[in-house]
Amino acid sequence: MNTTDTASSLEASRKPRLFRVPRNVHWGLLGLLGPVTAFLGIFFLMPLVIMAIFSLLEPGLYGGVVWSFYADNFGRILGWANGPIEEFDIVYLRILMRSFRIALITVALTLLVCYPVAFWVSRLPPRRRNFCLFLITLPFFASLIVRLYAWVLILRPSGFLNQLLSTLGAIREPIELIYTETAVLIGLVYIMVPFMFLPLYASIEKLDRQLIDASYDLGAGRIATFRRVILPLTMPGIMGGAILVFIPTLGNFIVPSLLGGAKVLMIGNLVEQQFLYARNWPFGAALAMLIMSVVLALLMLYVRTTLKRRSPRGTAAKPRTKDRAEGLT
Amino acid sequence: MSKLFGLLRQRFLTAYSLLFFVFLYAPILLIVGYSFNSNPINMMVWKTFTLDWYRSIFGLSTQLGENALYVESTDQLLAAVRTSLVVALTTTLFSTVVGTLTALAVARYRFRLQSFYRFLLFMPMVMPDIVLGIALLIFFVSVGMPLGTGSIILGHCTFLISYVFIIVSARLAGMDTRLEEASADLGAGVWTTFRRITLPLIAPGIAGGAMLAFIISMDDLVITYFISGVDATTLPVFIYSMIRRGIKPEINAIATLLLLASFVIAAVGLYLRNKQHSATPATTEKDPNDE
Known part of the structure; x- marks a missing residue:
């Protein structure tokens, strides 16, 4: 329905909205939305459009760009050989695959770490529960770089862990902890934990205890109850947390550059190199476009599945789980 | 058993x-x-x-x-702290005002592009830092804008507006609109209603959004790293490059002070929010259907 129609028809009786809409022009609305439209239009949408254009331009010999269409930036990611000097090389593809693998493992590990704790916290008495939630949220506000620095201190050759192990007599000489994929994973899990915990906790707290009891009463064992009652009911939290962890992990370059060194490069490091050292901006832009499209595709998938779950047609989701719980006999 | x-x-x-x-x-x-x-x-x-x-x-x-004595010069550190504070305060002010205006528009009006605006404000929050960082870098260089404190401020605002928008929107959604209607019925104008009814009621949301914006701006590393140029360095970028050059005991002291500052701000913020939560929704707490 048209806004003006609604406004003018109601205007006669009373003023239903805070900002009474003038007859035709929504001056109030324009005033409220003007700043954000101008700002995000110029400093958010336009940069993204320019980046998209750059990803299709030819890189200049000494940095900079040549203004001609050039699709090989994307081809190069896949190992496409371009020009007489370059050969078929899947080094970028390998880094890409590693980034996906690391991001997926990080999601799995944060889930593994957070799920039991979220259960434990949800069963605490209110005061202690709030305190625990406070403790989990607090690191989220602490400086990211400081929290990662802590792990540099712990994992480096003369670091805390090596000192501890040699004092205990477990090792003779320092073992290689930092600059490994494990170190990168530890760092990523450490900074991503709050992103997984909070959505997970939200869905676990809402869990209806009676459904679990019903499942036990009807003869289902612990594993069956978990797999067929608890897991489906907490799936929204799991999916939400997975999305929130996966997105920032995929393009992360701070963690691999501090804890992975030159050995464990991720796609984010590649982007950084192209912009700050190799000065091949079009290739860097193409890599960034790739990260962005993966993220957008995932988000669209996520929004569509959650909307389906919430839409009137999809309200069957909750009763269906109940049915399943009842059908366990 | x-x-x-x-x-x-x-x-x-x-x-x-x-x-x-x-x-x-x-x-x-x-x-x-x-x-x-x-x-x-x-x-x-x-x-x-x-x-x-x-x-x-x-x-x-x-x-x-x-x-x-490892910190090359204390001046450098203090300059980084100063830049960080200038950036954080400016971005907080700007993004709080713009974010709140946008939240008011989306919550109190019905218009055709409403879902587009929700989407537009959602985007900067989910955009990976590195993508936004290099997009801004290409943009600033393409339009010939010098990199420095100004570009950092503009860059931070692109995503901080969204955070303020989300928090103020949540507050507006939980607000009783009948109060505004009553005020209008009693003859108050748009401005008076806003100033005496709406603003005081959403003030905690605005304060929360501003506090979050300040903390995120102070802590942002990736986007700042790309668009800070050579002259302006914020504290996180300064620490990052210090760590990359080697581990020195001073970093521990700087890190501890930074931790202390962010924990104090966050703890005060969370405490105030909890206090409000327990103070305002008296009706929901006594709701028998709650448990």
């Missing part, structure tokens, strides 16, 4: 959770501890308690030898 297993399982879960909290806090406490260690050669080996690292970052006289 099954009761015994239940107890064991409960014990295991508790132990697991306590380990989780150790995992969260031990690394942070480690830095704090080391920042007071006087051993200049190996900071992992405890020698004696000292405040010298703190003194040295502020350029005060210490008992350390000349060669133990």
Whole structure:
């Protein structure tokens, strides 16, 4: 329905909205939305459009760009050989695959770490529960770089862990902890934990205890109850947390550059190199476009599945789980 | 027998959770501890308690030898702190105003592009930092805008507006619109209603959004890293490049001070929010359907 129609028809009786809409022009609305439209239009949408254009331009010999269409930036990611000097090389593809693998493992590990704790916290008495939630949220506000620095201190050759192990007599000489994929994973899990915990906790707290009891009463064992009652009911939290962890992990370059060194490069490091050292901006832009499209595709998938779950047609989701719980006999 | 297993399982879960909290806090406490260690050669080996690292970052006289002073110049550090504060305060002010205006528009009007605006404001929050960072870098260089404090401020605002928008929107959604209607019925104009009814009611949301914007701006590393140029360095970028050059005891002291500052701000913010939550929704707390 048209806004003006609604406004003018109601205007006669009373003023239903805070900002009474003038007859035709929504001056109030324009005033409220003007700043954000101008700002995000110029400093958010336009940069993204320019980046998209750059990803299709030819890189200049000494940095900079040549203004001609050039699709090989994307081809190069896949190992496409371009020009007489370059050969078929899947080094970028390998880094890409590693980034996906690391991001997926990080999601799995944060889930593994957070799920039991979220259960434990949800069963605490209110005061202690709030305190625990406070403790989990607090690191989220602490400086990211400081929290990662802590792990540099712990994992480096003369670091805390090596000192501890040699004092205990477990090792003779320092073992290689930092600059490994494990170190990168530890760092990523450490900074991503709050992103997984909070959505997970939200869905676990809402869990209806009676459904679990019903499942036990009807003869289902612990594993069956978990797999067929608890897991489906907490799936929204799991999916939400997975999305929130996966997105920032995929393009992360701070963690691999501090804890992975030159050995464990991720796609984010590649982007950084192209912009700050190799000065091949079009290739860097193409890599960034790739990260962005993966993220957008995932988000669209996520929004569509959650909307389906919430839409009137999809309200069957909750009763269906109940049915399943009842059908366990 | 099954009761015994239940107890064991409960014990295991508790132990697991306590380990989780150790995992969260031990690394942070480690830095704090080391920042007071006087051993200049190996900071992992405890020698004696000292405040010298703190003194040295502020350029005060210490008992350390000349060669133990690692922060190239205290001026650099203080300049980074100053840049960070200027950026954070400016972005907080701007993004709080714009974010609140947008939230008011989306919550109190019905218009055709409403879902587009929700989407537009959602985007900067989910855009990976590195993508936004390089998009802004290309943009600033393409339009010929010099990189520096100005570009950092503009860059931070692109995503901080969204955070303020989300928090103020949540507050507006939970607000009783009948109060505004009553005010209008009693003859108050648009401006008076806003100033005397809406604003006081959403003020906690605005304050919360502003606080979040300030913290995120102070902490942002990736986007700042790309668009800061050579002249302006914020504190996180300064620490990042310091760590990359090598581990020095001063970093512990700087990190500890930074942790202290962000924990104090966050704790005050969370405390105020909890207080409000327990103070305002008296009706929902007594709701029998709640549990």
